[in-house]
Every structure is written in C-alpha cells, then in structure tokens.
Amino acid sequence: DAKTTQPPSMDCAEGRAANLPCNHSTISGNEYVYWYRQIHSQGPQYIIHGLKNNETNEMASLIITEDRKSSTLILPHATLRDTAVYYCIAQGSSYKLIFGSGTRLLVRP
C-alpha cells in the first residue's frame, strides 16, 4: 500500500473551489486512489476514487497526474458543510483501508 502525504490543514472561502492535494509517489499500477471525508463527530464518508483517469461525481472531481504520483480532489463550490477532514488513500484490493492523518479543510463564510 502506497504512503500518502497531505497538508495537515487548508482553508478556502465559501463558494470558491477547494483544491486538496495528495502525494502518493510510491503508488503501484493496480492501486486506486480513494478520497473519504469525515465531518466532525461522524463516520468517514466515501467521496470518489480513481485509477488512471480523472473522475467526477456529484460530490467532487478527482484529478490524477499522468505519472499517478499525485492527485487533487476538487470541491468546485465549497460550502460551510464541506468543513471536514479529508483523507487520501492509495491502496490495492484489500480488506482494509489505511487512513492517515488527512487534511483538515476549513471553509470560511
């Protein structure tokens, strides 16, 4: 399982895009990139995942670099409810996901 590195904290203004970076330079070819978030006092929530291509769903977009060594989660129009800890995980098929420390995102009014 590849190690991931995320900034400990970030902030952005409400209504603006939030771009959360993640480095996973040791990722192997069969490992996916997953993003989860955890709002205070709740369980983690799945956001999005990708292997090679960029992905978009109703919650966010995931941009993976061509060499797959890093990725960016984009929340296009951040709201106050997006304030949470965001976890980037790079892992192959396994029974467990390893959650690191994540990035604490604060969305400012």
Added chain:
Amino acid sequence: DVKVTQSSRYLVKRTGEKVFLECVQDMDHENMFWYRQDPGLGLRLIYFSYDVKMKEKGDIPEGYSVSREKKERFSLILESASTNQTSMYLCASRSPPTGYEKLFFGSGTQLSVL
C-alpha cells in the same frame, strides 16, 4: 442509500465490565468491519467479517471479540473493558470488493471506560 446504524452514540462503562457494541446495515452487504479511531493514530482495524459466522482479526484484536450471527448485524465485544479502550468505535460495511473499496460507515460510538 446504504445505512449503517450503531446502537449507541455515547457510552460510559466501568473498568472490567463486558461491553457490547452493536452495528446493523441494511444493504445486504457481506463484509463488515470494526475500527477504532484515536487522535493521531487514524483508524485502526480491530476485526472484520467476510460473511455470517466468519471473522478475521485485524491489526489490533487484543481485548476484543466479535459476533456475526446474522448478515445484517456485527457486534463488537469488549470482554473486560479497560481504560485504554476508551475510543471512538466505527463500524463499516461493503459489498465484496470488485477491484476497489467503498466502505459505508456508521456514525460511531464514543466509548469512555472509567
């Protein structure tokens, strides 16, 4: 949407008590998991279950056991609670992996052992 329900949001127990944490999911998922979350340590896997009556130890099973008699229910048991088991406990479920992992988590149980 998948719903994973943990029976208690907050629980206070005394050292030495036997503690049961219950988790129920409503999507017929085969796999269920128990994690604990502590500041600075992330989520650590305690036990998981592939299917009814099947269980496997995770990274930190000591002091815990589990029970899965029905597909929708996965119980975590603290045989004799100790203060170092004070933690947030999270239950999760998923369908069998299809190349990627998508876990659905409950809201967690904050357990305090006094």
